[in-house]
Amino acid sequence: xxxxxxxxxxxxxxxxxxxxxxxxxxxxxxxxxxxxxxxxxxxxxxxxxxxxxxxxxxxxxxxxxxxxxxxxxxxxxxxxxxxxxxxxxxxxxxxxxxxxxxxxxxxxxxxxxxxxxxxxxxxxxxxxxxxxxxxxxxxxxxxxxxxxxxxxxxxxxxxxxxxxxxxxxxxxxxxxxxxxxxxxxxxxxxxxxxxxxxxxxxxxxxxxxxxxxxxxxxx
Amino acid sequence: xxxxxxxxxxxxxxxxxxxxxxxxxxxxxxxxxxxxxxxxxxxxxxxxxxxxxxxxxxxxxxxxxxxxxxxxxxxxxxxxxxxxxxxxxxxxxxxxxxxxxxxxxxxxxxxxxxxxxxxxxxxxxxxxxxxxxxxxxxxxxxxxxxxxxxxxxxxxxxxxxxxxxxxxxxxxxxxxxxxxxxxxxxxxxxxxxxxxxxxxxxxxxxxxxxxxxxxxxxxxxxxxxxxxxxxxxxxxxxxxxxxxxxxxxxxxxxxxxxxxxxxxxxxxxxxxxxxxxxxxxxxxxxxxxxxxxxxxxxxxxxxxxxxxxxxxxxxxxxxxxxxxxxxxxxxxxxxxxxxxxxxxxxx
Numbered sequence: 001x002x003x004x005x006x007x008x009x010x011x012x013x014x015x016x017x018x019x020x021x022x023x024x025x026x027x028x029x030x031x032x033x034x035x036x037x038x039x040x041x042x043x044x045x046x047x048x049x050x051x052x053x054x055x056x057x058x059x060x061x062x063x064x065x066x067x068x069x070x071x072x073x074x075x076x077x078x079x080x081x082x083x084x085x086x087x088x089x090x091x092x093x094x095x096x097x098x099x100x101x102x103x104x105x106x107x108x109x110x111x112x113x114x115x116x117x118x119x120x121x122x123x124x125x126x127x128x129x130x131x132x133x134x135x136x137x138x139x140x141x142x143x144x145x146x147x148x149x150x151x152x153x154x155x156x157x158x159x160x161x162x163x164x165x166x167x168x169x170x171x172x173x174x175x176x177x178x179x180x181x182x183x184x185x186x187x188x189x190x191x192x193x194x195x196x197x198x199x200x201x202x203x204x205x206x207x208x209x210x211x212x213x214x215x216x217x218x219x
Numbered sequence: 220x221x222x223x224x225x226x227x228x229x230x231x232x233x234x235x236x237x238x239x240x241x242x243x244x245x246x247x248x249x250x251x252x253x254x255x256x257x258x259x260x261x262x263x264x265x266x267x268x269x270x271x272x273x274x275x276x277x278x279x280x281x282x283x284x285x286x287x288x289x290x291x292x293x294x295x296x297x298x299x300x301x302x303x304x305x306x307x308x309x310x311x312x313x314x315x316x317x318x319x320x321x322x323x324x325x326x327x328x329x330x331x332x333x334x335x336x337x338x339x340x341x342x343x344x345x346x347x348x349x350x351x352x353x354x355x356x357x358x359x360x361x362x363x364x365x366x367x368x369x370x371x372x373x374x375x376x377x378x379x380x381x382x383x384x385x386x387x388x389x390x391x392x393x394x395x396x397x398x399x400x401x402x403x404x405x406x407x408x409x410x411x412x413x414x415x416x417x418x419x420x421x422x423x424x425x426x427x428x429x430x431x432x433x434x435x436x437x438x439x440x441x442x443x444x445x446x447x448x449x450x451x452x453x454x455x456x457x458x459x460x461x462x463x464x465x466x467x468x469x470x471x472x473x474x475x476x477x478x479x480x481x482x483x484x485x486x487x488x489x490x491x492x493x494x495x496x497x498x499x500x501x502x503x504x505x506x507x508x509x510x511x512x513x514x515x516x517x518x519x520x521x522x523x524x525x526x527x528x529x530x531x532x533x534x535x536x537x538x539x540x541x542x543x544x545x546x547x548x549x550x551x552x553x554x555x556x557x558x559x560x561x562x563x564x565x566x
Contacts, residue, residue, distance in 0.1 A: 011548060021532040025263045035267040 313345030365461020
C-alpha cells in the first residue's frame with residue numbers, strides 16, 4: 001500500500017468505527033436499564049445465604065457448643081446450672097431445659113459468617129438469616145444480646161442456685177455425718193460375720209440423693 | 220406604572236435587558252443540559268442516573284447548584300490570587316460575549332453586526348486565555364499541563380474550524396449570521412447541508428463539500444469545547460481535571476457553566492451555518508418569531524445531544540493522534556474544500 005492509500009484507509013476506518021460505536025451506544029441507550037433501585041427494590045437472596053445470625057433464646061439449652069465452634073470467638077455465653085426443683089420449660093424440640101443461660105451475646109462485628117456455629121446446635125436454635133442491612137453508628141450496638149433474662153431474674157436465679165447449693169452441702173454434710181456415725185457404730189459393735197457386707201452399703205445409699213436427677217429422700 | 224415603562228424604554232436599560240436574555244437562557248440551558256447529559260450517559264451504560272430528587276431526579280441540577288453555592292471557595296496559598304480569581308470570569312465572558320451575535324430567532328439577535336461570525340471566532344478565543352490563566356495561576360503542575368494542552372489543542376483546532384467557516388462564508392458572501400440564516404429560509408431543501416438556496420447544478424456540486432465542511436467543523440468544535448474524544452486538557456484519569464483542579468465552589472461552577480455554554484455555542488454555529496439557524500424545516504409552516512426561537516433551540520440541543528452521544532461512545536485520543544487529526548487530516552481537507560467551493564461559486 002502506498003502512503004496515500006494508507007492515509008485514506010485510516011480516515012475511512014476512523015469514520016466507520018466511530019459510526020459503529022455510535023450505533024452500539026444508541027442501541028444501549030434505548031434498551032432497558034439493569035439498575036436495581038436498591039433501598040426500594042431488593043434482590044432475592046439465595047436460599048442458603050449466610051448473613052446476620054439469629055438466635056432463638058427460648059430454645060437454648062445452654063450447651064455452649066456454638067461458642068466452642070466459633071473460630072473468632074464472637075459468641076459469649078454465661079450459664080448456670082439450675083436446681084432440679086426449678087422448671088425452666090422445654091424447647092420446641094421437646095428437650096428439657098436444665099441450665100440458666102444468663103447471657104447470650106453475639107458480637108456480629110467479629111462474626112465471619114462461616115456458619116460453623118449453626119451445625120453443632122442440638123436444638124437448632126441458632127441460624128443464619130438473609131438480613132444484611134445492620135449497619136450502626138456505634139460499634140457497641142453490633143453486640144446483640146439475645147438473652148432475655150433481666151438483671152433481676154438473673155439475681156433471683158443466682159439466689160436460688162446458691163440456696164440449693166447450700167442445702168446440698170448441708171445435706172451432704174448430714175449424710176457424711178450419718179455415714180460416719182453408722183461407720184462408728186459398725187466399728188464399735190462387732191457384728192456377726194455373715195451380715196457384714198450389708199453394713200457398708202448403707203452409707204453408699206445415703207449418698208445417692210446428691211445426684212441432681214433424683215429428688216432427695218429426706219426433707 | 221408609567222414611570223416603569225419610561226424607565227424600560229430608556230435605551231440603556233433596554234440594552235441591558237436584551238443583553239440579559241442570553242444569560243437567562245444559558246443558566247436555564249445549563250441546568251437542563253446537566254440533567255440531560257447525566258441521563259443520556261447513564262442510559263448509554265444501561266443505568267438510570269438520578270432517581271431520588273423529584274420525579275426521576277429532575278431537580279438534581281438545582282440541588283447540585285445549591286451545593287456549589289454553599290461550598291467553601293478555596294484559593295491555594297501559593298496561587299497567583301489575582302489571576303486565579305480572574306480566570307473563570309474571563310472564560311465565561313469569552314463565551315457569553317460570543318452569544319451577542321447569535322440569531323436566536325427571526326426577531327432577536329443581540330447585535331446584528333456584519334462581522335458576525337468573525338467576531339464570534341475572535342471572542343470565543345478569549346476562552347483559551349482564561350484557561351491558560353487558570354492553569355498558570357493554580358501553581359499546580361497538573362493544572363499547568365492541562366492548560367498547556369488546552370491551549371495547544373484549541374489553537375490548532377481553530378485552524379480547520381475557521382477554514383470550514385471560511386468556506387461557508389464564501390458560499391453566503393456574508394459574515395452576518397442573521398443574513399446567513401435568512402438565506403437558508405424556506406424549508407429543509409434550502410439548508411446549506413443540502414447545498415443551500417442555489418440553482419440545482421450548483422447545489423449538487425456544493426453538497427459533498429458542504430458535508431465535508433460540516434464534519435470538519437463538527438470535529439474541530441468538539442475539540443474546542445474540550446470534550447471527549449478531545450478532552451485531553453481535562454483528562455481526569457491522568458491530569459485530575461486539568462486546569463480546574465484547584466477550583467472549588469462558585470468558581471468551579473462558572474467554569475462548568477462556561478463549558479456548557481460553549482457547547483451550545485458551537486452547536487448553534489453548526490446550526491446557523493449548515494442547518495438553517497432558526498428557520499423552520501417546513502418552509503413557512505410553524506415559522507414566526509417564537510417558533511423560530513423554538514427551532515433554533517431544538518436544533519442546537521440536537522447537536523448538544525450529538526456531542527454527548529459521541530462523548531459516551533469514543534475513548535480519548537492520544538496527544539499525537541489529536542495533532543495528526545487536526546494538521547494532517549482536517550486542515551488539508553478544509554483547504555481542498557475551500558478551493559473547490561471557490562471554483563463552484565465563480566462558475
